[in-house]
Amino acid sequence: MNFSAKLINWYTVNKRDLPWRNTSNPYYIWLSEIILQQTQVIQGTPYYHAFTTNFPSVFDLANAKEDEVLKLWQGLGYYSRARNLHWSAKYIVEELNGEFPNTYKEILKLKGVGDYTASAIASICFNEVTAVVDGNVYRVLSRYFGIETPINSTQGQKQFKQLAQDLIDPNRPAIFNQAIMEFGARHCKPKNPDCNSCTFNQNCQALISNKVDVLPVKLKKTKVSIKYFNFIVVLANNSYTILEQRKGNGIWQNLYQFPLIETKAAVNEQEITKKINDLGVIPNNDFEISLYNTEDIIHKLSHQHLHTKFWIVTTQQSLKNAISTTKLHDFPVPILISNFIEKFDF
DNA sequence: AAACCGGGGAT
DNA sequence: ATCCCAGGTTT
Numbered sequence: 001m002n003f004s005a006k007l008i009n010w011y012t013v014n015k016r017d018l019p020w021r022n023t024s025n026p027y028y029i030w031l032s033e034i035i036l037q038q039t040q041v042i043q044g045t046p047y048y049h050a051f052t053t054n055f056p057s058v059f060d061l062a063n064a065k066e067d068e069v070l071k072l073w074q075g076l077g078y079y080s081r082a083r084n085l086h087w088s089a090k091y092i093v094e095e096l097n098g099e100f101p102n103t104y105k106e107i108l109k110l111k112g113v114g115d116y117t118a119s120a121i122a123s124i125c126f127n128e129v130t131a132v133v134d135g136n137v138y139r140v141l142s143r144y145f146g147i148e149t150p151i152n153s154t155q156g157q158k159q160f161k162q163l164a165q166d167l168i169d170p171n172r173p174a175i176f177n178q179a180i181m182e183f184g185a186r187h188c189k190p191k192n193p194d195c196n197s198c199t200f201n202q203n204c205q206a207l208i209s210n211k212v213d214v215l216p217v218k219l220k221k222t223k224v225s226i227k228y229f230n231f232i233v234v235l236a237n238n239s240y241t242i243l244e245q246r247k248g249n250g251i252w253q254n255l256y257q258f259p260l261i262e263t264k265a266a267v268n269e270q271e272i273t274k275k276i277n278d279l280g281v282i283p284n285n286d287f288e289i290s291l292y293n294t295e296d297i298i299h300k301l302s303h304q305h306l307h308t309k310f311w312i313v314t315t316q317q318s319l320k321n322a323i324s325t326t327k328l329h330d331f332p333v334p335i336l337i338s339n340f341i342e343k344f345d346f
Numbered sequence: 347a348a349a350c351c352g353g354g355g356a357t
Numbered sequence: 358a359t360c361c362c363a364g365g366t367t368t
Contacts, residue, residue, distance in 0.1 A: 036363045043354060043362085077352025080366075114365045134363050154347075181363055190361060191357055221360085222349075249367090251351065301352055335353065 003144070003200075004169040004176055010199050011179030014186060016041075019048055021178075026100040026125040027058045030110075033117045034081050041185070047076050059098060061089035070255060070332035077335075079255060084112030104130045115161070123173040131164035132177045133157070136184025141167075142216035143188060146205025150219045222303055228265060229308045230272055231258040231337070232281065233292065233344070236315050240322040241346075242281070243331055251301065256331040258310070266296065272311055287315040292344065299336045310340055 001009070015021075018041065020032035031051050035044040050072050055061040061069070066086055073082035088110040092100060101107045104122040108114070113121075115133070122128035131137075138151040141163055149156040169176045187198060195207050206212045234242045243256045261275050269289060277285045292310035299306040325346040333341070 033363065038351090038362055038364055039353085040355060040362050075353075077354085078364085080351065081364090084365085112365065116364060120363070132363075135361070136363070178363085185363075189356090218360095220348090249350090253351090299353095303350065303352095 003167055006199055007179045007183060008169065008172065008175055010187070011175065011182055015178070015182055016186075019045065019052075024125050026102070026121055028052060029121050029125050030100070030113075030117075031085075033120050034085050034112055035076070037081060037117070038078060039076065044076070047073070055089075058089050058092050058100065061086065062093040066254065067332055071330070074255075074332050074338065075335045079253060081112055083254060084110075087111045088113070100125075102126050104128055120177060123177045125174075127173055129168060129170045129173045131161065131168040131173075132181065133161050133164050134181055134184075136181045136188075137164055138216045139190065140180055140184045140188045143206035143212060144200060144204050146209055146211065146215070148211075148215065148217050151216045152219050224303060224305055226305050226307060228263045228267070229306050230261040230263060230267065230275075231308065231310050231340070232261060232276060232313055233258050233310050233340075234281065234287075234313050234315065234319065234322070235325075235346075236317060236319050236322055238314075239325055240319060241325050241328070242319065242322055243328075243333075251304070252334045254332075256333050257337050266307065266309075269311075272309075276311075276313065282313065282315050282319070283317045286317055287313045289313050292340075297336070306336065308336065310344075 020028060023029065032044075032048050035047050035051070051061075054072055055064060064086065066083065069082050069086045070079060073079060091110065092098060101109065103126070104118050107121050108118040119130040119132045122130050123132065138160055141147065141160055142151065145163070147159070149159050151157070151160065164180070187193060193212065195201050195204070195212060198204065198207075201207055206215045232242075234240075242259055244259050245254060245256050246252050247254070259279075259281060261272065261279070267275075269291065273289055276282070276287070276289070290312045292312050293308075296307040296309060299308055328341050328346065
């Protein structure tokens with residue numbers, strides 16, 4: 001039996017019953033693929049249910065406000081996915097008459113859709129013979145064929161894409177693509193794969209050469225930078241506060257937060273008071289300040305560790321652009337802010 | 347080619 | 358503490 005046939009046999013026995021496997025509606029498959037980018041199934045599944053429930057059709061998603069889409073995406077991370085999802089829904093409605101594109105080439109024109117996602121949708125929904133290459137596929141193929149080309153090099157990306165394209169069953173592209181990903185996720189795992197019970201253990205080059213634990217090869221780890229975030233939690237007349245929307249480049253684009261003062265090092269109450277005075281957030285600089293968390297909250301992102309202080313600033317002044325604290329839950333915020341809102345007794 | 351973009355699961 | 362996750366975009 002060849003690689004493809006063995007793989008599909010494994011899949012028919014071992015596949016999970018996942019929500020998006022019960023549909024071939026390209027809109028739902030698209031939602032699932034965007035949600036699952038760099039996201040484990042266990043984390044993405046609740047969001048898939050939320051989006052299909054709140055936006056049952058591409059028209060519903062296109063008609064939503066961006067804040068609504070971001071709010072539903074809150075906590076999932078990589079928020080450009082949500083913004084691009086919304087942009088693409090409007091594009092499909094306005095430019096394509098609401099009809100989902102049905103070829104790899106046309107699907108690729110959607111924002112937030114690259115080679116992997118276009119291949120996945122084209123194969124699963126339209127039986128186009130386009131091989132997917134995700135993290136699972138890199139791992140399975142690098143091990144089975146003993147390929148040591150770094151998977152995050154330009155050469156590696158081309159090599160593995162071509163190999164997957166050579167291997168895909170042209171008669172069953174949808175099954176093949178899902179099978180190789182499921183096999184990577186469930187059996188050929190990053191750590192401690194069960195090679196003894198593996199259907200490929202007579203032919204796996206990594207197992208034969210004792211290289212299972214070094215494949216796939218990946219270049220360089222990015223180093224983490226440390227930042228110091230001071231959120232100014234205004235509490236005016238015990239019922240109003242201030243939020244700002246993050247603009248421009250950087251993390252959490254278009255999400256909301258308490259006014260942020262970033263510093264180059266940890267600051268004390270005196271220093272932050274001066275900075276608040278300079279900003280002129282509170283009329284007449286008439287406020288009292290206290291630190292909510294005595295120990296910095298260290299919020300860890302892939303490339304940054306955010307050493308965070310929440311400063312509680314109380315005042316009796318009336319503020320412009322203030323919102324009722326009862327409305328705080330309506331805004332899309334980073335999980336760091338959401339956790340604070342849940343804990344703090346507004 | 348390298349940097350950037352989140353949050354959480356698995357070990 | 359480290360690696361990884363049904364990756365894509367920007368610089």
